[in-house]
Amino acid sequence: MSPARTILIVGGITLAALGMLYGLHYAVFVEHQTLDRMGSSLTQAFVHAAERNPPSARDAVNAYASTKYDYVRQVDIHSHWIGLGMVLIVLGVAFEQVRFRGRSQIWIAVALLAGSFLFPLGVILQTVKHGAVFASALAIFGSATVTIALAAVVWGFWR
Amino acid sequence: MSTQLASPHIAASFAPMSARRLLIFGGIALIAGGMLFGDIFAVFILHQNGGQTGQALLAACEAASAGNSLAVKEIFQNVGSLLEDHGTKVDAHVHMTDAGYLALLLALLQPYVALPPKRRKLLAGLFVIGGLLLPVGIFLIHYVGLAYSPFVVIGWASVLADSAGALLIVVLLAEAYGLWRFRRRGSLGGELELPIDRTWERRALMAGGAALILLGFLYGAWYAGVDLYRHEARESQILKNMLDAAAAGQGGTVFEVASYGSLAAEKAVKIAAHSHVIEFGLLAMLLSFVQPYVYLSDRWKRGWVLTLLGGSIILPVFVLLEMNFGLVAGGIADVGGLFVIIALVGMLVGVLRYSGHLDASGATQ
Numbered sequence: 001m002s003p004a005r006t007i008l009i010v011g012g013i014t015l016a017a018l019g020m021l022y023g024l025h026y027a028v029f030v031e032h033q034t035l036d037r038m039g040s041s042l043t044q045a046f047v048h049a050a051e052r053n054p055p056s057a058r059d060a061v062n063a064y065a066s067t068k069y070d071y072v073r074q075v076d077i078h079s080h081w082i083g084l085g086m087v088l089i090v091l092g093v094a095f096e097q098v099r100f101r102g103r104s105q106i107w108i109a110v111a112l113l114a115g116s117f118l119f120p121l122g123v124i125l126q127t128v129k130h131g132a133v134f135a136s137a138l139a140i141f142g143s144a145t146v147t148i149a150l151a152a153v154v155w156g157f158w159r
Numbered sequence: 160m161s162t163q164l165a166s167p168h169i170a171a172s173f174a175p176m177s178a179r180r181l182l183i184f185g186g187i188a189l190i191a192g193g194m195l196f197g198d199i200f201a202v203f204i205l206h207q208n209g210g211q212t213g214q215a216l217l218a219a220c221e222a223a224s225a226g227n228s229l230a231v232k233e234i235f236q237n238v239g240s241l242l243e244d245h246g247t248k249v250d251a252h253v254h255m256t257d258a259g260y261l262a263l264l265l266a267l268l269q270p271y272v273a274l275p276p277k278r279r280k281l282l283a284g285l286f287v288i289g290g291l292l293l294p295v296g297i298f299l300i301h302y303v304g305l306a307y308s309p310f311v312v313i314g315w316a317s318v319l320a321d322s323a324g325a326l327l328i329v330v331l332l333a334e335a336y337g338l339w340r341f342r343r344r345g346s347l348g349g350e351l352e353l354p355i356d357r358t359w360e361r362r363a364l365m366a367g368g369a370a371l372i373l374l375g376f377l378y379g380a381w382y383a384g385v386d387l388y389r390h391e392a393r394e395s396q397i398l399k400n401m402l403d404a405a406a407a408g409q410g411g412t413v414f415e416v417a418s419y420g421s422l423a424a425e426k427a428v429k430i431a432a433h434s435h436v437i438e439f440g441l442l443a444m445l446l447s448f449v450q451p452y453v454y455l456s457d458r459w460k461r462g463w464v465l466t467l468l469g470g471s472i473i474l475p476v477f478v479l480l481e482m483n484f485g486l487v488a489g490g491i492a493d494v495g496g497l498f499v500i501i502a503l504v505g506m507l508v509g510v511l512r513y514s515g516h517l518d519a520s521g522a523t524q
Binding site for chain 2: 001017082
């Protein structure tokens with residue numbers, strides 16, 4: 001197996017396993033509690049409205065929005081790591097058909113793996129501090145790296 | 160009939176009762192099953208569920224407007240149940256198709272997994288079982304609830320789903336260990352590498368699949384950059400407007416509930432278009448490897464390839480157009496999904512014919 005294929009296949013399996021482990025941990029220890037929190041915040045918001053207490057209702061909506069912000073990104077990291085892992089494995093198996101020289105193939109493989117790891121990592125880091133610039137920049141850098149490397153792969157298949 | 164069947168190398172790479180054969184059959188069946196479930200869900204449950212959720216939200220606004228906090232709590236229990244019904248069905252669909260993709264991936268990797276054939280076959284069987292039990296468990300969560308459960312928030316259906324998920328992880332780790340052994344010691348013999356050919360079907364599926372994935376990435380980046388934060392802010396604002404109107408006992412909650420429903424639909428179709436175009440791209444690339452085993456004439460094989468790629472474009476594009484053209488676009492999107500399922504079943508029939516022919520000729524020898 002060429003180095004580029006090894007990077008993609010082993011990296012892809014590791015990423016998929018990481019995504020699954022995260023998903024399992026999340027499903028067992030976090031998800032139900034998060035959904036309960038979201039539901040109770042929204043219920044509280046309406047209860048406060050019924051009690052004619054708009055400021056508390058607004059606070060409850062803010063709490064709901066904050067929990068949902070985290071929930072969306074926590075689910076995203078699970079699906080994106082697994083999805084990107086699968087893309088890497090498929091590309092690894094078919095990489096011989098990508099018409100680039102050995103060194104270029106390795107760089108493309110490294111870019112695909114690095115971007116696939118960093119993009120969801122940036123997304124999950126956004127939950128540590130909402131609106132953090134570094135986390136968003138990491139997610140953008142990761143997704144741009146994957147996209148450019150994938151465009152190179154499509155070009156390589158066509159050549 | 161395809162001439163590739165004559166190749167002894169291809170036949171040897173698809174040995175009877177091998178791990179690869181089990182994973183290819185199981186994988187295609189899981190993907191077809193997951194997609195069929197998704198199509199049924201989209202046609203018969205999705206819109207009705209959305210309508211019920213909207214009605215419940217409106218009822219909650221009216222109860223809040225009337226100052227009846229007890230009724231609000233009761234209504235939100237119903238909303239929670241509706242959301243769980245929706246969420247578990249989406250999850251069952253996604254997890255079944257994704258387990259199918261992983262099964263096909265593992266089928267491709269078998270030549271590089273340095274484990275004894277019996278162990279590889281056992282792992283393949285466990286993976287297919289886990290891939291089936293995981294979505295079944297997720298589907299049952301809404302119906303089983305916490306009945307007879309010793310846990311506070313986790314029911315028996317969740318336990319089944321989580322155990323199946325853990326089984327999939329264990330199999331993946333074992334396969335990764337096999338790959339690591341291959342790197343150190345080389346192959347233990349068994350499954351051969353897949354034949355490398357550049358037939359029209361393989362090239363069309365490989366290049367078409369990669370292009371679909373790229374398209375999905377670009378659209379996902381666009382969504383994250385332009386829509387995601389705007390949607391999140393809009394959702395909070397709509398809820399606040401809704402609650403202000405309800406607390407003041409004013410009208411206008413109907414408009415806010417309608418805006419909320421419209422926003423939820425916009426988010427759903429955009430995310431669905433992004434995820435489906437990438438998944439179909441991945442599926443096309445995976446199926447390109449299976450083509451040597453599809454025992455059909457070249458005309459039929461090309462027909463299924465075009466049907467699959469056509470459906471893969473129709474579904475996400477018309478899902479997006481649902482916001483402008485409503486149920487007509489939704490119906491066309493469902494037909495696109497059906498195209499993909501039909502093409503998938505057509506290819507599965509070709510693989511079954513191939514294995515039947517291979518086994519029959521093996522038996523006569």
